[in-house]
Amino acid sequence: MTVLTVKEALVAAQACGLARIDAQLLMLHALNKPDTDRAWLVAHDQDLLDAKVQDEFQAISLRSRAGEPLAYITGxxxxxxxxxxxxxxxxxxxxxxxxxxxxxxxxxxxxxxxxxxxxxxxxxxxxxxxxxxxxxxxxxxxxxxxxxxxxxxxxxxxxxxxxxxxxxxxxxxxxxxxxxxxxxxxxxxxxxxxxxxxxxxxxxxxxxxxxxxxxxxxxxxxxxxxxxxxxxxxxxxxxxxxxxxxxxxxxxxxxxxxxxxxxxxxxxxxxxxxx
Ligand SMILES: C[S@@+](CC[C@H](N)C(=O)[O-])C[C@H]1O[C@@H](n2cnc3c(N)ncnc32)[C@H](O)[C@@H]1O
The missing domain is CATH 3.40.50.150 (Vaccinia Virus protein VP39)
Structure with missing residues (x-):
């Protein structure tokens, strides 16, 4: 698996049809960070994602693209x-x-x-x-x-x-x-x-x-x-x-x-x- 930066993973998710805000909220969820931390994503956009986080982000992005409400994914x-x-x-x-x-x-x-x-x-x-x-x-x-x-x-x-x-x-x-x-x-x-x-x-x-x-x-x-x-x-x-x-x-x-x-x-x- 190619290791992606925060920014690359977000861009890839949007290219697959996720809205920017949804991709950001899902990324924060995968990183176990509060949804108020969107500024963190900008400040850390060149950070490489941990493999587990990247897997989790891809999995929940798929669920979101299939129409599952964000609230069910984040809980x-x-x-x-x-x-x-x-x-x-x-x-x-x-x-x-x-x-x-x-x-x-x-x-x-x-x-x-x-x-x-x-x-x-x-x-x-x-x-x-x-x-x-x-x-x-x-x-x-x-x-x-x-x-x-x-x-x-x-x-x-x-x-x-x-x-x-x-x-x-x-x-x-x-x-x-x-x-x-x-x-x-x-x-x-x-x-x-x-x-x-x-x-x-x-x-x-x-x-x-x-x-x-x-x-x-x-x-x-x-x-x-x-x-x-x-x-x-x-x-x-x-x-x-x-x-x-x-x-x-x-x-x-x-x-x-x-x-x-x-x-x-x-x-x-x-x-x-x-x-
Ligand atoms: C549109 S949801 C509203 C849920 C919540 N009040 C809200 O605003 O988010 C309708 C709710 O009515 C419940 N419901 C459906 N038929 C019912 C019935 N015969 N008696 C009582 N509750 C019922 C459903 O289980 C569901 O939780």
Whole structure:
């Protein structure tokens, strides 16, 4: 094997189709350095790579080029300023989901001891972000025991007060909450975008022919699990806001509204249960 310098290995990876930033992050991972050390790569670009590091870099570059999310390769993803451990048992938390967390924090401002429920918690990203920011307890559910194992590991590592409950939506939930948040599956079964998401759990992604099956179920049953004046907030697809607002209004929610994601798309919708 030809021994490469840091720079040569990075250039070769980019020539094979990796983005520069991904190649750098993978190199730092292979070198066992933090992802904040990109300046090190520049300062040391003529260093010869250790054979083991070079092998590892080539192997993980191949995985990345095959479409595996960087977060599964490095084993973590930053969300709301926190570092979450992730693997193929859970969806990689997306920056757009911070919209849901920010909206939840707005609604919870000035409310003490609110019961909060995160449905379909996955890695625990939403529940843990809220619990850590507000120093409160959040109940987090998922149908997947694998996902709950990841979520409870993250809660422990990040010292967040999160109670994990295995449940299909509200099946095992007996309490009423002031806030129910959820980023449920919302992609249509035949959506062409799924091709790019094959590494992530399909149960975290798809929700029937129109992608609205799970949102419909949550909207239908949420009123039985909200206190008067409580809120339901849902993340949904880029083109689903009108339909989700209609579902909420039809079910009797008031103050039905949407929130924009980082790219200006209506990404979350919700309403207040006033009855
Ligand atoms: C889009 S992922 C969201 C994960 C996480 N909340 C996030 O924002 O990164 C949807 C989650 O819902 C869970 N899920 C799917 N069907 C469910 C059901 N019937 N009841 C509860 N959770 C479910 C999946 O296992 C997955 O973790």
């Amino acid at each position: 973590y993803k930053e969300f709301f300023g926190l570092r979450f451990a992730v693997d193929k048992r859970v969806l990689v938390p997306r920056p757009d989901t911070e919209t849901l967390v920010n909206w939840a924090l707005d609604v919870l401002r000035g409310i003490n001891n609110a019961q909060i429920l995160d449905l379909g918690t996955g890695s625990g990203a939403v529940a843990i972000a809220i619990a850590n920011y507000l120093k409160c307890t959040v109940t987090a559910t998922d149908i997947s025991s694998d996902a709950l194992a990841v979520a409870s590991g993250n809660a422990l590592r990040l010292a967040a007060s999160v109670k994990c409950v295995q449940s299909s939506w509200f099946d095992n939930i007996e309490t009423r909450s002031y806030l129910i948040v959820s980023n449920p599956p919302y992609i249509a079964d035949a959506d062409p975008h799924l091709v790019a998401l094959v590494h992530e759990p399909i149960n975290a992604l798809t929700a029937g022919r129109d992608g609205l099956r799970d949102i419909q179920q949550i909207v239908e049953h949420a009123p039985d699990h909200l206190i008067a004046g409580g809120w339901l907030m849902l993340e949904h697809g880029y083109n689903q806001s009108t339909e989700v607002r209609e579902l909420l209004a039809k079910r009797g929610f008031s103050h039905v509204q949407s929130r924009l994601d980082l790219t200006g798309i209506e990404r979350c919708s919700g309403g207040q249960w006033a009855n």
